[in-house]
Amino acid sequence: xxxxxxxxxxxxxxxxxxxxxxxxxxxxxxxxxxxxxxxxxxxxxxxxxxxxxxxxxxxxxxxxxxxxxxxxxxxxxxxxxxxxxxxxxxxxxxxxxxxxxxxxxxxxxxxxxx
Amino acid sequence: xxxxxxxxxxxxxxxxxxxxxxxxxxxxxxxxxxxxxxxxxxxxxxxxxxxxxxxxxxxxxxxxxxxxxxxxxxxxxxxxxxxxxxxxxxxxxxxxxxxxxxxxxxxxxxx
Numbered sequence: 096x097x098x099x100x101x102x103x104x105x106x107x108x109x110x111x112x113x114x115x116x117x118x119x120x121x122x123x124x125x126x127x128x129x130x131x132x133x134x135x136x137x138x139x140x141x142x143x144x145x146x147x148x149x150x151x152x153x154x155x156x157x158x159x160x161x162x163x164x165x166x167x168x169x170x171x172x173x174x175x176x177x178x179x180x181x182x183x184x185x186x187x188x189x190x191x192x193x194x195x196x197x198x199x200x201x202x203x204x205x206x207x208x209x
Numbered sequence: 210x211x212x213x214x215x216x217x218x219x220x221x222x223x224x225x226x227x228x229x230x231x232x233x234x235x236x237x238x239x240x241x242x243x244x245x246x247x248x249x250x251x252x253x254x255x256x257x258x259x260x261x262x263x264x265x266x267x268x269x270x271x272x273x274x275x276x277x278x279x280x281x282x283x284x285x286x287x288x289x290x291x292x293x294x295x296x297x298x299x300x301x302x303x304x305x306x307x308x309x310x311x312x313x314x315x316x317x318x319x320x
Contacts, residue, residue: 200252
């Protein structure tokens with residue numbers, strides 16, 4: 096298996112632009128997580144899905160952030176409009192079931208908003 | 210919110226020595242803990258886990274110790290190698306899905 100796949104790996108955009116980050120979880124995993132990592136705040140959970148359904152989005156910073164999972168093999172995290180403070184590395188992770196807590200992380204997307 | 214913190218933000222050790230990375234957690238209800246390793250430019254990678262009904266768990270060259278009385282975790286790496294240089298995170302959960310991560314400790318192995 097190729098592991099969790101994220102794209103793009105790097106994104107540089109101007110303030111006010113829409114940004115879409117993409118994730119393909121490991122096949123067969125039914126939980127998908129979106130995290131944001133910054134030096135100041137570390138690794139923060141934004142939202143997670145179970146069987147394509149959002150379970151907890153309490154970590155989503157504000158309405159500018161939205162996430163979808165239209166099917167078991169694809170999820171998006173969208174920021175509209177983007178702001179410089181959104182600059183961070185965004186990780187997607189997946190896991191098989193509640194009984195297996197090990198989360199497999201993707202390589203991340205480094206977002207820079209100028 | 211939850212609070213998971215690390216005592217030492219940076220740690221330098223000589224190759225071949227043992228490394229100890231510490232972590233404090235605040236939620237006494239947490240019942241499962243994981244240590245992750247993150248190399249530069251990569252996502253966190255699972256190292257070892259421990260449940261709250263245990264106080265010690267060993268893996269290959271790594272040992273995790275859990276002291277629930279003082280809410281403290283440690284990761285011990287034996288015979289540290291240059292490839293162990295990375296940032297190490299502890300994470301806790303009591304829900305099984307929502308993990309709270311510490312800010313990380315950067316380990317540098319000196320050849």
